[in-house]
Amino acid sequence: MRRSKPLAALAGAALLTLAACGGSGDSGGDSEVKGDFEQAASGFAKDPEAQGPAPEVPGATEGGTLTVYAQGDPGPNSLDPTEGWSVLGNSIQQAYMNRSLTQYMRDPDTGQFLLVPDLATDLGRPNSDFTEWTFTLRDGVKWEDGKPVTPEELAFGIQRSLDSDTFPAGPGTEYSKTYFLDADTYKGPYTDKGVDYQGITVDGNDITIKMSKPFPDMDWWGSFMAMGPAPLGKVSDPPAYGKHPLSTGPYKIESFRSSEELVMVKNDQWDPATDPARHQYADKVVIKFNQDPNKTDQVMLSGNTDAQTGISIGINSANYQKFQDTVGDRLVKQSAQCTNYTTPDYTKITDINIRKAIAYAIPYEDVWTVGGEIPGVTRVPANTLMPPGMAGRKDFYVDGEQITYNPDKAKQLLADAGVTGQYKLTNVYYEPDPLARDTQKVMVEGMKAAGFDLTGIPVEVSPYDIWLNPDDKTNKKLNLRGVNWCSDWPSGLTMLPPIAKTGAAYNTAQFSEKAVDDKMESITTLPLDEQPGAWGDLDEEISTQYFPIIPTAYRNEMLVYGEKVGAFYGDPAFGAPYYKDLFVKQ
Amino acid sequence: MSIPEKIETLQSEDLHEGPRDKKSRKDKKKSRAQSQSIEGKSPLRIAMGRLVRDKLAMVCLFIVLVFVLIAIFAGVIANFFNVSTASVLPSQYIDAFNGGLPKTGPPLHGYDPEHPFGLAPHTADDNLAYWLYGCRTSLTIATISTVAATLIGVVVGLISGYGSGGLDRTISFITDFFLTIPFLLAALSLAPILNERFADNPAQYHTIKYWSLILILTFFGWMGTARLIRGEVLSLREREFIQSAQVIGMPTWRILSKELLPNLVAPIVISASLMLPAFVTAEAGLAFLGIGVDGASWGQTINKATDYFQLYPLYLWEPLLGIVLLVVALNLLGDAIRDALDPKTRR
Numbered sequence: 001m002r003r004s005k006p007l008a009a010l011a012g013a014a015l016l017t018l019a020a021c022g023g024s025g026d027s028g029g030d031s032e033v034k035g036d037f038e039q040a041a042s043g044f045a046k047d048p049e050a051q052g053p054a055p056e057v058p059g060a061t062e063g064g065t066l067t068v069y070a071q072g073d074p075g076p077n078s079l080d081p082t083e084g085w086s087v088l089g090n091s092i093q094q095a096y097m098n099r100s101l102t103q104y105m106r107d108p109d110t111g112q113f114l115l116v117p118d119l120a121t122d123l124g125r126p127n128s129d130f131t132e133w134t135f136t137l138r139d140g141v142k143w144e145d146g147k148p149v150t151p152e153e154l155a156f157g158i159q160r161s162l163d164s165d166t167f168p169a170g171p172g173t174e175y176s177k178t179y180f181l182d183a184d185t186y187k188g189p190y191t192d193k194g195v196d197y198q199g200i201t202v203d204g205n206d207i208t209i210k211m212s213k214p215f216p217d218m219d220w221w222g223s224f225m226a227m228g229p230a231p232l233g234k235v236s237d238p239p240a241y242g243k244h245p246l247s248t249g250p251y252k253i254e255s256f257r258s259s260e261e262l263v264m265v266k267n268d269q270w271d272p273a274t275d276p277a278r279h280q281y282a283d284k285v286v287i288k289f290n291q292d293p294n295k296t297d298q299v300m301l302s303g304n305t306d307a308q309t310g311i312s313i314g315i316n317s318a319n320y321q322k323f324q325d326t327v328g329d330r331l332v333k334q335s336a337q338c339t340n341y342t343t344p345d346y347t348k349i350t351d352i353n354i355r356k357a358i359a360y361a362i363p364y365e366d367v368w369t370v371g372g373e374i375p376g377v378t379r380v381p382a383n384t385l386m387p388p389g390m391a392g393r394k395d396f397y398v399d400g401e402q403i404t405y406n407p408d409k410a411k412q413l414l415a416d417a418g419v420t421g422q423y424k425l426t427n428v429y430y431e432p433d434p435l436a437r438d439t440q441k442v443m444v445e446g447m448k449a450a451g452f453d454l455t456g457i458p459v460e461v462s463p464y465d466i467w468l469n470p471d472d473k474t475n476k477k478l479n480l481r482g483v484n485w486c487s488d489w490p491s492g493l494t495m496l497p498p499i500a501k502t503g504a505a506y507n508t509a510q511f512s513e514k515a516v517d518d519k520m521e522s523i524t525t526l527p528l529d530e531q532p533g534a535w536g537d538l539d540e541e542i543s544t545q546y547f548p549i550i551p552t553a554y555r556n557e558m559l560v561y562g563e564k565v566g567a568f569y570g571d572p573a574f575g576a577p578y579y580k581d582l583f584v585k586q
Numbered sequence: 587m588s589i590p591e592k593i594e595t596l597q598s599e600d601l602h603e604g605p606r607d608k609k610s611r612k613d614k615k616k617s618r619a620q621s622q623s624i625e626g627k628s629p630l631r632i633a634m635g636r637l638v639r640d641k642l643a644m645v646c647l648f649i650v651l652v653f654v655l656i657a658i659f660a661g662v663i664a665n666f667f668n669v670s671t672a673s674v675l676p677s678q679y680i681d682a683f684n685g686g687l688p689k690t691g692p693p694l695h696g697y698d699p700e701h702p703f704g705l706a707p708h709t710a711d712d713n714l715a716y717w718l719y720g721c722r723t724s725l726t727i728a729t730i731s732t733v734a735a736t737l738i739g740v741v742v743g744l745i746s747g748y749g750s751g752g753l754d755r756t757i758s759f760i761t762d763f764f765l766t767i768p769f770l771l772a773a774l775s776l777a778p779i780l781n782e783r784f785a786d787n788p789a790q791y792h793t794i795k796y797w798s799l800i801l802i803l804t805f806f807g808w809m810g811t812a813r814l815i816r817g818e819v820l821s822l823r824e825r826e827f828i829q830s831a832q833v834i835g836m837p838t839w840r841i842l843s844k845e846l847l848p849n850l851v852a853p854i855v856i857s858a859s860l861m862l863p864a865f866v867t868a869e870a871g872l873a874f875l876g877i878g879v880d881g882a883s884w885g886q887t888i889n890k891a892t893d894y895f896q897l898y899p900l901y902l903w904e905p906l907l908g909i910v911l912l913v914v915a916l917n918l919l920g921d922a923i924r925d926a927l928d929p930k931t932r933r
Contacts, residue, residue, distance in 0.1 A: 294893060318707070318894065319685060320685060321685055363677075365677040366676050368682070369677045369680050369686065369708060370680075370709050373682070375677070375682055432876050434876075434889060434890050437880075438708065438709045441673040441709070442673055445674065457785055458785050458788065458791065460781045460782070473786070474785070
C-alpha cells in the first residue's frame with residue numbers, strides 16, 4: 001500500500017526521506033532528546049472465533065459529531081471499494097462503511113490487534129495446499145437500503161477485483177490477479193462482459209475461491225474492502241458507483257466531495273449482532289481532506305469546540321513542541337509498517353560498492369531535519385527492507401552496523417569500485433514544494449562531500465508519476481529514485497515482491513535477479529509456519545548479496561485528538577487512527 | 587538636447603498658472619523672483635531644482651540609493667560579514683525537537699555575531715546573505731524589466747501615435763489585446779510549460795527561469811507606457827513645430843527622435859519611476875506563489891517564513907521590511923518626480 005500525501009510527504013517521496021543516526025536518544029550530543037520513536041509491536045494474531053456484537057467500549061456514550069482533518073492529503077477520488085488502496089481511504093471506509101470477508105480488531109483487554117471475521121463467519125477454510133478457500137456469508141447483513149446482502153453479490157464484488165482495466169490502481173491488480181484461478185485470461189466482469197468466471201463459486205451461503213497457485217494469505221487479503229460485496233446490475237457500474245457506494249457498515253454516506261469532504265451518518269440497517277468489531281457511537285463523522293497543516297494545527301492547539309471533537313492526521317513539525325506542551329498525551333505517535341527507500345538504478349549502477357557508497361553518502365539526519373521531520377521521532381534509521389512489526393523480520397546489518405552518513409567511507413568505497421572523480425547521479429524533486437527544493441539542496445551538498453555529483457531534475461508532478469512510467473523521458477535519465485512502501489498485511493509477501501520482484505510496478509530500482517524471483521515464488525509454497533522466517537531470510541539475502549534498495553527510514557505518524565474524543569488508539573495495521581471504537585464524550 | 591518652443595510654454599505655465607502662484611501675493615512675488623533665477627534653464631533642470639528642494643523625495647532617493655548599493659555590492663557585504671548563501675548540512679545548527687528552529691541566535695537565543703540576521707529554520711541558511719542577494723535579485727529583475735518595458739512602450743507609442751490610420755488601429759488593438767490577458771494566470775501557466783520544456787537540463791533551466799521572469803514582466807508592463815506616449819504624441823503632432831518640421835521635409839524618424847521624443851521625457855520618466863516599484867512587488871508576489879527565480883529571493887523567503895509567523899517573527903520581518911521600505915521609497919520618489927516634472931498636478 002503506498003502512502004500518498006502529495007504535499008509534505010512528497011518532499012519525502014521526492015527526496016526520499018532519509019534516515020539518520022540517532023535512533024531514540026544518542027543523536028548529536030548537545031540536543032536534548034524530547035521524544036521517542038514508537039516501535040511497532042510485532043505481528044498480529046488471529047481470532048477466528050470472534051463474534052458480534054463487539055464488546056462495549058468502557059465509558060462510551062452515543063451522539064455527537066467526529067471531525068477528522070487529513071492534513072495535505074486529498075484522499076481517494078473514488079470511494080469504490082474495489083479501487084481503494086490508500087492508507088487514508090481504506091482506514092476510513094473499512095471502519096465505517098465497506099465491510100469485507102475479514103477485518104482487524106483491537107482486543108480491548110490486551111490492546112493487541114487481531115484479524116477477526118467480518119462478513120464471513122470465520123477466517124475462511126482453506127484446503128490442504130491453499131488453492132481453494134471457502135468463506136460462509138453471515139445471515140442478517142443488509143445494504144443501507146434494507147435489502148439483504150446475498151452470497152452472489154459478495155461473489156460479484158470479489159470478482160470485480162479481477163478487472164484491472166477498469167480499476168488499474170486497485171489492490172486486486174497485485175493479489176487477485178496473481179493468485180486467483182484463470183486471472184491471466186479472465187479480465188473481469190466489465191472488460192469481459194458476460195463471460196462466465198469459474199474461479200468463484202456460490203453454494204448456499206458458501207463462497208469458494210479457487211487459486212491458480214497456493215495463497216495462504218487469503219484471510220489477510222480478505223480484510224481489504226475490495227474483498228466485499230457489490231450490488232448486482234447497473235447500480236454498481238463504475239465510475240458512478242465510486243461517488244456513492246452502498247454501505248454495509250455502521251455508517252453511510254451523506255455527502256462526498258472529492259478532495260474536500262466526506263460526511264457519514266448512522267446506517268440504521270447495520271445490525272451490531274453481525275459485526276465482531278465495529279461500533280456506532282457518534283451520530284455523524286466528517287472527514288475533511290486536503291487541510292492546510294498550519295490551519296489545522298492552530299485549531300487543534302486552540303482547544304475550541306471544533307478541536308474538542310476533532311482528530312488531526314499529521315501535524316506540522318514546527319508545532320511539535322507546542323503540541324507536546326499543550327495537548328500532552330493526546331499527541332499520539334503511531335508506528336506504521338512502512339519503510340522509505342532510496343533506489344539506485346540496478347541496470348545503470350551495477351557495482352554493489354557504488355550502491356553502498358550511495359548509502360553512506362546520504363546525509364540522513366540533515367535531510368530529515370530540512371524536510372520537516374524529527375529525527376528519532378518521526379523518522380529513524382532503517383537497516384532492513386521489512387519494517388519492524390512484520391512477521392519473520394530479521395534484524396541484521398548489511399555492514400555489521402547501522403549505515404549512517406559517512407563521506408569518507410563513501411569515498412573509500414567509490415575508490416574501491418575504481419571510480420575516479422565525482423560519480424554522477426541524477427534524481428527528480430517536486431519543484432512546487434519549498435520543502436522538496438530545500439531537501440534537494442541539502443542532498444546535493446551532502447553527497448558532494450562524499451564524492452557524488454547529484455543533479456536534480458525539477459518536476460511539476462508527483463515523482464511517482466515519473467518513477468512508475470517506464471516510457472517517461474525524464475525517468476530514463478534517472479539513476480537514483482525512491483519509493484515509500486507500507487505493508488498490506490504483516491507478511492513479507494506484501495513488502496518484498498512489490499518492490500523487488502522483476503517488473504513489479506513499485507520496483508523503482510529496476511532490480512531483477514532470477515534467483516530472487518524464484519525464491520519469492522517458492523516461499524509461497526512452503527508450509528505456513530516456515531514462510532515468515534523465509535521472507536526474513538530473503539530480505540537478508542537480497543540486501544547482503546545485491547544491496548539494490550537502500551532502506552533509509554522507518555516512519556512514525558503523528559496523530560492528535562481532541563479532549564472529547566474517547567477510545568482513541570493508533571491502528572498499527574494502517575499507521576492511522578483506529579476508528580472502530582471512537583466515540584464523543586457527552 | 588534642443589527643445590524648441592517648449593521652454594516658454596512651461597515657464598509661463600509655471601509662472602502664471604501654477605496653483606502655488608494663486609495662493610497669495612507673497613507667493614507670487616517669490617515665484618517671480620524664482621522665475622528670474624530660472625531664466626535660460628531647461629525644463630528638466632527646473633524640475634530637478636524642484637525635486638532637490640523636496641525633502642521627502644531626497645530621503646526616498648537616499649533609501650533607494652542604499653538599496654542599489656546593497657544590490658551591487660551584495661557579495662562584498664556578505665564577505666565582510668563572513669556569510670554566504672551556500673547550503674549547509676543543517677542538523678548541526680537546527681534543533682529538530684523545537685520546531686526546526688536554529689540552535690543559536692534568534693528567536694530562542696541571543697544575538698549571534700556570526701549570523702547577524704539569524705539562521706533560517708530547518709535549512710540553517712544564513713538570513714543576511716539571503717537578504718542581500720534577495721535585494722540584488724529584486725532590483726536587477728525590476729530594473730531590466732522596467733528598461734525593456736519602457737523601451738517597448740515608447741517605441742510602440744511613438745509609432746502608433748504618429749502613424750495614424752490603419753497602423754494606429756492595428757497597434758492599438760494589439761495593445762488592448764495584451765491588456766486583456768490576465769497577467770497572473772499567464773505567469774502561473776508559464777511555469778509548468780517551461781518546466782516541461784527545459785527541466786531536463788537543470789543548469790540551463792535556472793537561467794531560463796530567470797530570464798523568462800523578466801520577459802513576463804516586460805510583456806505585461808509596456809502597455810501603459812505605450813498608451814500614455816500615444817496620447818501625448820497625438821496632441822503634439824498637430825503642433826506648429828512638428829508641422830513645420832514636416833513641411834521642411836524632415837524624415838519621419840528624425841521628427842520622432844529629435845522633435846517628439848525630447849518633449850516626452852517627462853511622461854517617460856514618470857511612468858518608468860512608477861513601474862519600478864510595481865515590478866519589485868510583482869517579482870516578490872510571483873516568487874511567493876512559487877514561480878520565479880531559484881535561489882535568493884525576498885518573495886520566496888516570505889513564502890517559507892509565513893509558517894513561522896508566531897515562532898520566529900524576525901524571519902518574516904526581514905524580507906518584508908526590505909520590500910516595504912524599497913517599494914514605498916520608490917513609489918514616493920516616483921510621485922515626487924511626477925510632481926516636479928508636471929507641476930500642474932501638484933497636490
